[in-house]
Amino acid sequence: MTQPQKAIAPKFFYDKRGSELFDQICEVEEYYPTRTEIHLLKTYCRDIAQLVGQDCLLIEYGSGSSAKVRLLLDALPHLAGYMPIDISQEHMLQASAELAQSYPDLDVIAVCADYTQDFQLPPYSKKPVNHKLIFFPGSTIGNLHPQEAIHLLKQSRRLLDKGDSMLIGVDLKKDPAILNAAYNDAQGVTAAFNLNLLDRINQELNANFDLSHFHHWAFYNQDESRIEMHLVSLKEQTVIIDKTPFHFRQDETIHTENSYKYSIEEFQDMANYAGFDAQQVWTDADHLFSLHYLTISH
Known part of the structure; x- marks a missing residue:
């Protein structure tokens, strides 16, 4: 979170709620x-x-x-x-x-x-x-x-x-259209899965993320041959994680997953x-x- 591109490894998606949401992702049409x-x-x-x-x-x-x-x-x-x-x-x-x-x-x-x-x-x-x-x-x-x-x-x-x-x-x-649809399902399950990461940080690391101030963003990066998933800050804000402040610019992202x-x-x-x-x-x-x-x- 202190790097120029804030990032969290995708293995941390999988608390109990995250694992349940991923099981739901596997059932969506896209x-x-x-x-x-x-x-x-x-x-x-x-x-x-x-x-x-x-x-x-x-x-x-x-x-x-x-x-x-x-x-x-x-x-x-x-x-x-x-x-x-x-x-x-x-x-x-x-x-x-x-x-x-x-x-x-x-x-x-x-x-x-x-x-x-x-x-x-x-x-x-x-x-x-x-x-x-x-x-x-x-x-x-x-x-x-x-x-x-x-x-x-x-x-x-x-x-x-x-x-x-x-x-x-x-x-x-x-086809990138198939890939983009797969990671942006119409039901919003993948978005909930991505945002759950912030809820987990709130619960386990004494943080104060407001999930309504972030949104899910996934797209196919053709040059890198990978889907990228991010959480985008909707406003300029400061979040506290275990007494440490982290500042976000509007539209700044946390890179949460690649899928090559x-x-x-x-x-x-x-x-x-x-x-x-x-x-x-x-x-x-x-x-x-x-x-x-x-x-x-x-």
Whole structure:
């Protein structure tokens, strides 16, 4: 907040309310990524299961409500266990408990961690693990600058051994009109999601943001191949965060999220640079979204 361009990392969207709002975003008509990725998982889950094999430890980054992973849980035979990793502890634990009830024979090992930072998997030895698969859906990797995305892929590579794999959703480059609509839904759910960040700061950091003095702004930056989300100050104002004043000019913004879009070739080059082999990619008929199966061969 002290930088010339004020910014807050998008991982802080996901308190309980933020996680609930994101689940609602995934249901709005304009937001194509979730339904397209679910379609790909439903269509190709058997192919994925054949590539993975038995006795797999399924590790999910940013598990959230765990809706998509159920498609894999139903398809993968004789799982060694399921390890959801999420920064939003309360939301993750609730989802993990519901998942454990739905799959009583599945060992669920919930981990509260920031997967964008270096971390180690907790010890796991209840069942023999023949294969580790990291599942990273939602094109969340697009929220990272390309260099940060490469760092995450390299960090993931270090968690895996030869023969292990990663299944990752990546949003594709497309008509900017489709992208702009997806992040400016008519119901205003994305706007509420963005503004909730200020409400969270008020509650947790003793701040006094007036949400009516800010508005949601999202647009596709063609030069950077990314959607940018901002919160725009509607007036000149000063906000106090934990006794520290922060001044805003009228129309000054807080940059809250990027969502980079890639071609299939661009992402595969990135994965190869990070130490993965791009083994398989699936995409929909409209070429909106891609699902990449990456492997470790050395």
